[in-house]
Amino acid sequence: MNTIKYPKQEDWSELLKRPTRTFKDIETTVDDIFKNIQQSGDDAVLRYTSMFDGVDLKNLVVRPQEIESAKGLVSEELKSAIQLAKANIQKFHEAQQTEPVKVETQPGVTCWQAKKPIQKVGLYIPGGTAPLFSSILMLAVPAKIAGCSEIVLCTPPDKEGNLNPVTLYTAQLCGIDKIIKAGGIQAIGAMTFGTASVPKVYKIFGPGNQYVTVAKQVATTFDVAIDMPAGPSELLVVADESSNPEFVASDLLSQAEHGFDSQVVLVSTDEATIDKVKQAIQRQLGDLPRKAMASQAIDNSKFVLVKDQASALELIDFYGPEHFIISTTNDDYFVKNINNAGSVFIGKYTPESAGDYASGTNHTLPTNGYAKQYSGVNLDSFNKAITYQKITEEGIQHIGEAVELMAEAEGLQAHKYAMTLRRNEVDKNK
Known part of the structure; x- marks a missing residue:
């Protein structure tokens, strides 16, 4: 469980690479x-x-x-x-x-x-x-x-x-x-x-x-x-000296026990906090029934020390975590500014496991960086939207000419003709 200190941005891709096959x-x-x-x-x-x-x-x-x-x-x-x-x-x-x-x-x-x-x-x-x-x-x-x-x-x-x-x-x-x-x-x-x-x-x-x-x-x-594309589970925690290291360790392990190819990441502005979390992980790991599974996932874990909150946010947005836990002195900074995350858990009393089971949010979330493009499952995931339109004679008079001009400009004469026929009919009925 090595700590990566102040990594350069050009190294982030390799540093935060998921342990998955292509x-x-x-x-x-x-x-x-x-x-x-x-x-x-x-x-x-x-x-x-x-x-x-x-x-x-x-x-x-x-x-x-x-x-x-x-x-x-x-x-x-x-x-x-x-x-x-x-x-x-x-x-x-x-x-x-x-x-x-x-x-x-x-x-x-x-x-x-x-x-x-x-x-x-x-x-x-x-x-x-x-x-x-x-x-x-x-x-x-x-x-x-x-x-x-x-x-x-x-x-x-x-x-x-x-x-x-x-x-x-x-x-x-x-x-x-x-x-x-x-x-x-x-x-x-x-x-x-x-x-x-x-x-x-x-x-x-x-x-x-x-x-x-x-x-x-x-x-x-x-x-x-x-x-x-929802694959192996992952979690990123941002924590500082105000966090509870035991809580943070338990959150990291709760994801690590999902499987050997799970990934957990801790980002902090405080090196002492990282060290305390590592110690807590070792204490808690021994009590887990799925210790072997969690240990293998912890081998894929990343502990990253950054200079300040702005650096932390930039790295987290680059990673696009499935689950994102915030436990800092200024949680609102991350809540307001995060762009890429599947689901966000705010404050030290909000474990990721609450979202997995009973808080009410959905735990089917984008992994592997897809939080940059995808939402987690929600009600709209099971719906499709159909659009409808209805045009009256008055409507033909308002948009008919515009449709004809645009169709002709695109070289689609049948499109234009479909509107022209209707305009002529409306003109006869005046």
Whole structure:
């Protein structure tokens, strides 16, 4: 855990490089699996599930009895926690609903925009080293609020061919009844092309490892939209002498335990704070059940000492973190001036884990620097906006000539003629 002191801007790209493989490293594998799923459907998905997840399934679809049985395997305390989180997530996303926008741009020319749900969506829920049932809440709740008519959930099974009971409980709580036992590239492929068991969807949502991330990007070449290129999790904390080193260490470790390819970064104007956080990490690391995983991710961590807040902000904006925690004497400076971050956590009493579970914001966020171009998942992610216009005879008189002149200037005579016919009709009716 070395501290990088006052790095030069020309070194930032190498310094802040994510520990991920490139698209090209994985693309060939994805292409082969996609091709087989196109040709063989369920058989290919079952074959890859056996190969990658180590379980031979007879059927990909979760049976109603499995969902019903799962309810009795989840403690009442955990059910209450999930219900509280769901209520907060629902409240925050319902507040994002907007009314149609309607305006008369000229007398007799009315334009409006209305949002419509994406009818068929696929939700990918990681399993692997941890069953991330919280992601179901983050994706299914806004999908239901938006009014998506078909929602398919894919998540990998365990070695016995079962899904985690909490995953099944959360899915049924959110009203999801089409649950598929498939993970990784094969799940994305199944939702991309459709199989006998898995419906083809219009848009795929959900985080995942590097293979899932590349598979989602390849899916876009087959007329399927995705939420964003969301890969391995990452966190950047900016902290100074006013922060609590134990809190900061716990936040860094909470991301490090996600996986070996997670990345955590601490940026500070105070070297003593960095040293205290490092010591706290070593103390806390020993108590973690996922110590080996977190330790490997901590090896990819960066501890960066900068001269002042302005230097810190510039470096953070360059990095574009998925999660950004602010714990300084002047939090407002970063809150007001940050441009590139997936989700921001302000003050020492706001751990990133609150956003992961129960505060109400969405935890499906852009990683790998994509916070510079993408928003995290929100209600609009499940909608598309359709524009409408209606023109009366009065409207034709106001914009008709302008349309003709512009069409002619572009050399599009049929465009002009479509308006000329209407202008002539209006002139006859005067």
